[in-house]
Structures are given as structure tokens and as C-alpha cells.
Amino acid sequence: MPVAALKLTCRQDVEDAYRQIVPHVRRTPVIEVDPQDFGLDGFRLFLKLELMQHGGSFKTRGAFANLLCRRAPAAGVVAASGGNHGVAVAFAAARTGVPATIFVPTASNPAKVEAIRALGAEARVVGERYDEARAAAEAHAEATGALSIHAYDSHETLCGQGTVALEFEAQAAPDTVLVATGGGGLISGMAAYLSGLRRLVAVEPEAAPTLHMALAAGRPVDAPGGGVAADSLAPRRVGEIGFPLAKRYVARSALVSDAAIVEAQKRLWSVCRVAAEPAGAAALAALLSGAYKPDRGEAVGLLVCGGNTDAVNFA
Template identity: 50%
Template sequence: MINRSDVLEAERRINGYVRRTPLLRGGTAAAPLWFKCEFQQHTGVFKARGAFNRLLAARERGELDPAVGVVAASGGNAGLANAYAAAALGVPATVFVPETAPRVKVERLLGYGAAVRQVGAEYAEAYAAAMECVEASGALFCHAYDQLEIAAGAGTLAEEILEDEPGIDTIVVGGGGLYAGVAAAAEGRSRVVAVEPFNIPTLHAALDAGQPVDVPVSGIAADSLGAWRVAVIVCGANTDPCTLERIPTPAY
């Protein structure tokens, strides 16, 4: 179970390691929108928040061996975040990515000093290889989205949003770990809406089945967003995902 206290602890822990990103207003006077500018975060993505929370918490518990470091599986963005955090803390990182990962992401991983292993065509195959490496090496595993500390770190962006604009009544996010953290942070203060690609319907499939299930993935974003099932941690994010309100998909 993840709750707001986990997010507040993450906020304390990662203070000084991540950027507080701006919240910019758009839309109209009658229908205002705000955009949380996580593209200005370290590595250009919110995942740096969870990566630092995971590594720092593990170090506090004595679980982060500086000689072995961390292992991550990623379509690219989570790998970048964990490679950056590992470099900042002075520990090695090995990142498993699909063979389809964009060259620019692989080059950036190498630039952060990470060892890069390209395995399979989809995230799930890279994940399986990463788990084998963890078992053999004893490295700390940093999941792309499905760990409490990863989700709690991601949820810190919701704390910033509601500090800057307490009147925001709906926060729209994509990604299971991000949803879990934001839902925990915003509980009782703001509605949270999760979105996902048509071709990677992990949450919709879980709602239909009553539990997380594997789904086939496809599309141009499959290398980065191609997890086969929704995050298990979503089940502990305030409500069972199978009782969440389903919002009809608008036609464009």
C-alpha cells in the first residue's frame, strides 16, 4: 500500500537531488489548464524523482553496494533516470533496454556512465534479462515503475502541483507508477485520471479481467511504453484498479 506519507518521505529524501519544475498555465480564463514541466527535470523526465528515492532509500538501509551498484530495465527514460542517479551517488549502473531503443537514448545512457545491454524487441524481454543479472550479481534492482519507492518519488510532482495551485481539481497522468504516486499524494485533494495508449491497454485489460493481466503491445511507442501488464502497485494506490471509474475515450 502506498500513501501520502510515503510521498512526503520521498520529497524529504530527494530534496536537493531533483529540480522543482515550473507549473505553467494555459487554456483559457473559462477553462484553465496547467502543465507540469517535467521536461526540465534531470534527464528530461519525471522518473529521476523515483530513481533518486529508490537509491537513497536503499543506501539508508545498507542495501546499495557501491561496488555492485544498480540494475534497471527500461525502454529508455527510466534507464536514463537511474543511470543519472547512480552517477550522482557514485555507484555503477547497468541498464537493459530493448534492441529497438532509440540510438539517442543508448548514447545518453553511455554518456551517464552506464553499461548498456540491448536485449529483445520489447521492454518485457529486457526486464527478464535484467532480473537474471540481478540474481547473478546481487545488484539493487530499480524497476521502471512498479516499486513503492519509485512510485512515491514520482508522486512528489503532485505535491508541487498542489502547493503551487491548490485549486486544481483534476490531474491527468500516464503510466502506472506515476499514477500510483500521484493518486497517493492527491488523495482527498484532487481527482487523478490515468491515460494509456490504445495499443498498450494494460489498465483497460486489468479493469476488464478484474486483475492485472498480460496484453500484446504494439505501436511506435512500444519500445518505451511497451510493458505487458499494469503495475501491481496500482492495486495499492488508494483503490483497487478494478473498481476505478472508467472514463469513455473521446472520439477525435
């Protein structure tokens, strides 16, 4: 379907979605951190701890937006996921009494697959990358009539994810927000709500520059997918629905190395006692590595978008 024919999400859509999902999601906290704690200086720093959301990531917002705004048939819902979207759909489905089947690739973190199953959904491991799991999920939907919930390329998903920006704006109103980006659903939904009000910077792994390549080409294109955050930030290409919003409102894409992401995970833990997964630490990695350099006095917001990790051992 041509992009021009797709329904574009707007600020009002995000506000409408928030009214639907607000009884079911957490208003995640925002903390102000002294940049000097991270060896930085000259700006203000706010962290929105979306890893404290139900299901461990922002994805739960989009999952509830789909389940509350669309009618699920007797066959239930089906989704493909690198992990977090699957956990979110499993959580929302359990809360609304709907059966769920989740297709995940072998690249998924075992902790995320176990979380899907613990929530009562069926998890099926198919293929090495998200796109193979997605093809299997589509075949399942066609064969059973189950409602397909896309991880990032649907109007309802964008509306749900955009509610992060609605909350962040009310809590801190930072000048710039750094957002880890994979398929683009989160940053596009946030762009729809903010509509240029704040500066949005996409942060992507060097090993999976999906939006970066799309912005350079002026359209979604196939990109490599690998690296330490491959289960969250490495789809083959960005979503068709969200890309026009990203193209219009995202200021730039900053690329970070795997080493910078791992270092950011360690620093989030040592400084804030926040246990983030690689994708959740990517935004901080852009600051620590210098991929994004704030202006003096700038108020910078970081979205710590997920915490589904088994990296912290409490044994």
C-alpha cells in the same frame, strides 16, 4: 506474492521520499495556457513541465528515491527500461557514485540509449519488449548481487514518482490531472499522495491499454504493447504494488490513437515551444481528441512527463 501482502504507498510515504530527494531533483515549473491556443474553450489548463526534470522525465524522482532509501552494493545497480527509467537511474547513479547497468529492448529510442551511455552507465540491448529486458536485468542482479531498481513496481519508485503530485498540488491544485500511464508507477504514486483529493485520469495509447484492461478485469492482466509510445507506455501488465491504488483512486482511463499523440507533440511545439516525446504528449492528446472532455470552468492539469526525443532537428 499476493497483492494484500504488498506494502501500499501512502501520502506520508510520498512526503518522506520528497524530503530525501528534494536536494537532488528539480521543482519543475507549471505554466497556465489559454485552452483557445489549442482550439479548446471553457476550462482552465495547467501544464507541469516534468520533461525539464534531470534526465528528461519524472523517472529521476523514483531513481533517487531508490538510491537514497536503499543501500547499493559494490556491484552497483541494475535496471530494465524502455529508455526513460534507464536514463534516470544512470543519472542518479552518476550523481551518487554508483555503477549502473541498464538493459533496454530494441524498441527503445536510440536517443535514450545514447543518453544512458553518455551518463556513464552500461547499456545492454536485449529483446524486443521491456519484459525481455526485465528478465535479463533480473538474471544480472541474481548473478552479480547488484541492486535491482524496478521502473514502476516498487514501493520506493512509487514514492518518488508520487512527489510530482505533491509539487503540482502546491503549484496549481487542478481539479483533474491527466497522466500518461504505462506500468502505473507514476499515476499510482500520485494517487497515493492525492488520495482522492483530485480527479485522476489515466491516458493510454489504444495500442497499449495496459491499465485500461486491468481496471476492466479488476486485476493486472497481459495487454498488447505497441504504437508510437511503445518505449514508454507499453509494459505487458501494470505493477502489482500500484494497481490497488489505481483501482481505488483513478477515475477512468482514456485511450488515444497514435495519430492523436503525434498531433499533440506538434501542437505542444507550435503553441508552447515544448519538445515532448510521445508519452509526454499523450495527456494533451486526450484533450485534443475529445477522449477527455472537461466540464465548464474545470481546472485541468496535464503532466508533460518526458522530453527524451530526437524529433526536433536543430541542424
